Amino acid sequence: SAVISQKPSRDICQRGTSLTIQCQVDSQVTMMFWYRQQPGQSLTLIATANQGSEATYESGFVIDKFPISRPNLTFSTLTVSNMSPEDSSIYLCSVRGLAGEPDTQYFGPGTRLTVL
Amino acid sequence: AQTVTQSQPEMSVQEAETVTLSCTYDTSESDYYLFWYKQPPSRQMILVIRQEAYKQQNATENRFSVNFQKAAKSFSLKISDSQLGDAAMYFCAYRSDNFGNEKLTFGTGTRLTIIP
Numbered sequence: 044s045a046v047i048s049q050k051p052s053r054d055i056c057q058r059g060t061s062l063t064i065q066c067q068v069d070s071q072v073t074m075m076f077w078y079r080q081q082p083g084q085s086l087t088l089i090a091t092a093n094q095g096s097e098a099t100y101e102s103g104f105v106i107d108k109f110p111i112s113r114p115n116l117t118f119s120t121l122t123v124s125n126m127s128p129e130d131s132s133i134y135l136c137s138v139r140g141l142a143g144e145p146d147t148q149y150f151g152p153g154t155r156l157t158v159l
Numbered sequence: 160a161q162t163v164t165q166s167q168p169e170m171s172v173q174e175a176e177t178v179t180l181s182c183t184y185d186t187s188e189s190d191y192y193l194f195w196y197k198q199p200p201s202r203q204m205i206l207v208i209r210q211e212a213y214k215q216q217n218a219t220e221n222r223f224s225v226n227f228q229k230a231a232k233s234f235s236l237k238i239s240d241s242q243l244g245d246a247a248m249y250f251c252a253y254r255s256d257n258f259g260n261e262k263l264t265f266g267t268g269t270r271l272t273i274i275p
Contacts, residue, residue: 044206051219076262085250085265086204101262116204137263146192146211148263150204 047151067134073140165266182251
């Protein structure tokens with residue numbers, strides 16, 4: 044399996060501001076993803092982070108609101124821009140394509156975001 | 160589009176007993192993967208078990224086993240000898256094996272309570 048870390052683990056932010064969440068993996072992975080889990084809900088895929096190119100966003104999510112970077116095979120960032128209280132959620136980084144485990148997807152510990 | 164249904168929002172089981180969590184899915188594909196993830200209060204998503212659709216044999220991981228019925232599109236999770244540490248939200252997830260459509264689709268989850 045992979046060790047996935049996310050920073051920050053939690054934050055409380057004011058509306059209108061932006062927060063960047065970092066995801067670091069201890070091994071190179073093929074694919075990295077960002078999910079959102081709203082309170083009491085299941086996980087929803089925001090986008091697939093592509094190394095060296097623009098992320099692939101799911102319906103309902105746009106780059107201006109959730110810019111994503113992936114400079115290499117072990118690191119990605121998600122920015123939540125111009126935040127509103129509706130953005131209060133847990134944001135999870137997820138990876139797939141570990142050597143020896145190409146089909147298994149693992150998740151980071153999540154970042155709990157509260158927007159006031 | 161694929162959908163995953165978990166019809167049991169909550170389940171409870173006496174410690175040391177056995178419990179089965181239900182999951183059904185809808186797909187027109189023949190090659191895919193199915194997963195059960197556990198999310199304890201720490202919010203960390205933990206992979207419990209996985210099943211490849213091409214395998215007829217049901218997957219087993221220690222006290223966890225699945226009943227995979229491909230024709231019925233059913234994928235239930237059985238937890239034997241339930242322990243207090245099994246208390247968590249359990250999510251069933253589907254992933255296509257088709258290139259370009261490989262995102263995880265989650266069910267709405269089942270909250271499992273273990274009664275001492």
